[in-house]
Amino acid sequence: MTDELYPVPAEWAEKAIINADRYAAKYRESVEDPDGFWRREAQRIDWIKPFTTVKDTSFHEDDFNISWFGDGTLNLSSNCLDRHLATRGSATAIIWEADDPNERGMTISYRELHSMVCRFANALKAQGVKRGDRVTIYLPMVPEAAVAMLACARIGAIHSVVFGGFSPDALAGRIKDCDSSLVITADEGLRGGRVVPLKHNVDEALDQCTSVTRVIVMRRTDTDVPMTEGRDIWWLDAEAGVTADCPPEEMGAEDPLFILYTSGSTGQPKGVLHTTGGYAVWTSMTHEYVFDYRPGQIYWCAADIGWVTGHSYIVYGPLANGATIVMYEGVPNWPDPSRIWQVVDKHQVEILYTAPTAIRALEREGDEWVKKTSRKSLKLLGTVGEPINPEAWGWYHSVVGEGRCPIVDTYWQTETGATMISPMPGATDLKPGSASKPMFGVKPALVDDKGHILEGAVSGALVITDSWPGQMRSVWGDPARFFNTYFTHYPGYYFTGDGCRRDEDGYYWITGRIDDVINVSGHRLGTAEIESALVAHEKVAEAAVVGMPHEIKGQGIYAYVTVNAGCQVDEKLRTELIHWVRAEIGPIATPDVIQFAPALPKTRSGKIMRRILRKIAEGDISHLGDTSTLADPAVVDDLVANRPSNA
Numbered sequence: 001m002t003d004e005l006y007p008v009p010a011e012w013a014e015k016a017i018i019n020a021d022r023y024a025a026k027y028r029e030s031v032e033d034p035d036g037f038w039r040r041e042a043q044r045i046d047w048i049k050p051f052t053t054v055k056d057t058s059f060h061e062d063d064f065n066i067s068w069f070g071d072g073t074l075n076l077s078s079n080c081l082d083r084h085l086a087t088r089g090s091a092t093a094i095i096w097e098a099d100d101p102n103e104r105g106m107t108i109s110y111r112e113l114h115s116m117v118c119r120f121a122n123a124l125k126a127q128g129v130k131r132g133d134r135v136t137i138y139l140p141m142v143p144e145a146a147v148a149m150l151a152c153a154r155i156g157a158i159h160s161v162v163f164g165g166f167s168p169d170a171l172a173g174r175i176k177d178c179d180s181s182l183v184i185t186a187d188e189g190l191r192g193g194r195v196v197p198l199k200h201n202v203d204e205a206l207d208q209c210t211s212v213t214r215v216i217v218m219r220r221t222d223t224d225v226p227m228t229e230g231r232d233i234w235w236l237d238a239e240a241g242v243t244a245d246c247p248p249e250e251m252g253a254e255d256p257l258f259i260l261y262t263s264g265s266t267g268q269p270k271g272v273l274h275t276t277g278g279y280a281v282w283t284s285m286t287h288e289y290v291f292d293y294r295p296g297q298i299y300w301c302a303a304d305i306g307w308v309t310g311h312s313y314i315v316y317g318p319l320a321n322g323a324t325i326v327m328y329e330g331v332p333n334w335p336d337p338s339r340i341w342q343v344v345d346k347h348q349v350e351i352l353y354t355a356p357t358a359i360r361a362l363e364r365e366g367d368e369w370v371k372k373t374s375r376k377s378l379k380l381l382g383t384v385g386e387p388i389n390p391e392a393w394g395w396y397h398s399v400v401g402e403g404r405c406p407i408v409d410t411y412w413q414t415e416t417g418a419t420m421i422s423p424m425p426g427a428t429d430l431k432p433g434s435a436s437k438p439m440f441g442v443k444p445a446l447v448d449d450k451g452h453i454l455e456g457a458v459s460g461a462l463v464i465t466d467s468w469p470g471q472m473r474s475v476w477g478d479p480a481r482f483f484n485t486y487f488t489h490y491p492g493y494y495f496t497g498d499g500c501r502r503d504e505d506g507y508y509w510i511t512g513r514i515d516d517v518i519n520v521s522g523h524r525l526g527t528a529e530i531e532s533a534l535v536a537h538e539k540v541a542e543a544a545v546v547g548m549p550h551e552i553k554g555q556g557i558y559a560y561v562t563v564n565a566g567c568q569v570d571e572k573l574r575t576e577l578i579h580w581v582r583a584e585i586g587p588i589a590t591p592d593v594i595q596f597a598p599a600l601p602k603t604r605s606g607k608i609m610r611r612i613l614r615k616i617a618e619g620d621i622s623h624l625g626d627t628s629t630l631a632d633p634a635v636v637d638d639l640v641a642n643r644p645s646n647a
């Protein structure tokens with residue numbers, strides 16, 4: 001079978017920053033002479049003290065090290081703001097679109113954003129925040145979220161943004177893990193017409209956290225919320241009496257910029273740590289080349305700031321490039337499935353970056369919602385978060401983009417900082433469903449079980465054989481976990497956790513996670529995390545969670561639950577457990593299916609055989625494979641016979 005191919009349109013080949021020849025030449029240079037390549041690319045950033053060393057990295061245990069531009073100094077907020085003032089101070093930095101289409105939005109110029117950030121940075125200082133302190137940001141999608149992040153970067157505080165959809169417990173865990181001293185939140189958030197009780201959640205979370213001495217509260221809905229005397233302060237009051245003059249802190253290239261928690265295959269979410277210099281170069285470069293971005297273009301990344309996509313492609317990459325970004329508070333399909341396209345028309349968006357789950361959900365509503373809008377402004381479309389099925393790709397391309405807009409399917413991870421494998425619109429012929437070719441400086445390889453590198457058109461585990469500037473540097477507070485998670489499966493290489501196929505043309509096709517991580521609507525969840533939430537319930541003895549195919553979400557959550565002796569299993573308990581998980585983690589972790597099981601299939605040594613559970617969840621019961629090593633094979637028959645009706 002030959003894959004469909006969409007050649008680079010002639011005008012893109014002609015006008016794009018990167019065309020096929022430049023891609024080939026630059027890629028070759030980036031892997032053959034990384035020092036020379038990155039020395040030049042790093043000039044896109046304004047350094048306070050120029051670096052002399054470029055790359056000092058090793059993935060091997062004896063001399064493990066990841067350092068880029070190590071002796072250079074810079075400030076990322078001034079790269080995103082101050083340096084644009086002379087040439088484009090009055091240009092728009094942020095176009096803010098409110099959740100409710102009838103609420104007036106906001107347009108913020110670079111000059112205004114600069115002074116908002118400086119003022120808030122001074123407010124943070126006045127509240128006692130110092131360089132190196134951790135600040136937790138738990139805000140809705142409002143400009144203040146970007147202001148808070150940039151203000152931290154300005155004074156050298158390390159931000160940890162927690163998605164507003166996470167529960168008080170999940171928030172508390174993330175505050176405790178990094179010992180935040182200050183939380184920035186809002187009275188309430190608004191999303192898809194619903195109110196999110198952010199301040200209330202913070203209050204609940206802080207019952208368990210002793211490190212936090214201050215909470216800054218922004219007014220979004222103007223609701224009355226309780227304020228704790230001596231701890232809580234309104235955003236505006238925190239800014240009273242401070243000036244908008246805040247010189248940027250001189251940061252080392254390897255000083256931490258932020259922590260972002262993400263799910264792994266075991267235990268608690270880990271605090272992915274990114275540093276300053278390499279991340280700045282990496283996000284700015286990929287944003288320019290992948291989106292072929294030219295200042296003046298209206299660019300909309302429809303992600304939430306609580307995910308890495310929001311960090312790298314709403315805030316740091318685009319603003320470092322002087323971009324005009326759309327920031328949207330709501331969801332793509334509210335009040336109706338036309339909203340996303342109405343926002344495109346209203347703000348004349350040229351570049352739109354969203355996720356396969358949103359595309360599939362909108363496609364299901366029918367073409368009329370799309371077709372009644374113009375979308376003439378659109379030039380380029382992007383997708384991220386999970387593999388996009390060719391069918392949804394085709395709809396995005398033909399219905400949304402009317403066949404005129406290339407699609408960049410960008411493969412990357414929280415850990416990689418920015419895009420690793422992606423087409424560039426002027427350089428890469430597109431194959432629907434393939435993230436295509438590696439970014440400059442990225443050396444992907446496919447390996448077999450033993451870690452041997454496979455050549456040619458094959459499938460294997462996706463590893464990256466050498467460092468790139470925006471790579472995560474550590475797991476906050478646990479460097480050993482960092483090394484063990486990513487560099488021990490295939491010694492000498494960074495293991496992505498993904499399976500992948502490479503075709504005859506050298507295109508990469510990500511096939512999905514091969515560890516115990518599932519991807520629900522582009523949100524990453526560890527099966528272990530959901531299991532520990534379930535077993536924390538008094539009636540649950542044991543739980544095993546696996547992914548199952550889901551039409552809209554990509555993957556759904558299938559939980560097998562064994563209850564304690566004497567506990568009644570019924571619909572009431574099922575509902576109770578669903579609510580329980582939502583409260584423990586957040587709505588994104590809601591199980592789609594709960595199957596009560598008298599026992600789980602285990603090996604004689606007591607290890608749960610997830611392979612079998614995955615097959616049953618997929619409904620693929622004729623291919624259960626070898627069950628002979630099970631302690632009690634009858635357990636499987638029971639599971640097959642009792643699949644719930646909604647599975």
Ligand code: WT7
Nearest residue numbers: 309384385386387409410411412413414510524
């Ligand atoms: C995992 C990382 C990158 C920001 C959003 C998700 C999957 C991501 C793609 C893509 C196929 C993709 C991978 C990866 N993934 N983008 N274009 N094609 N798979 O970041 O939460 O860290 O999740 O998302 O499985 O490992 P994340």
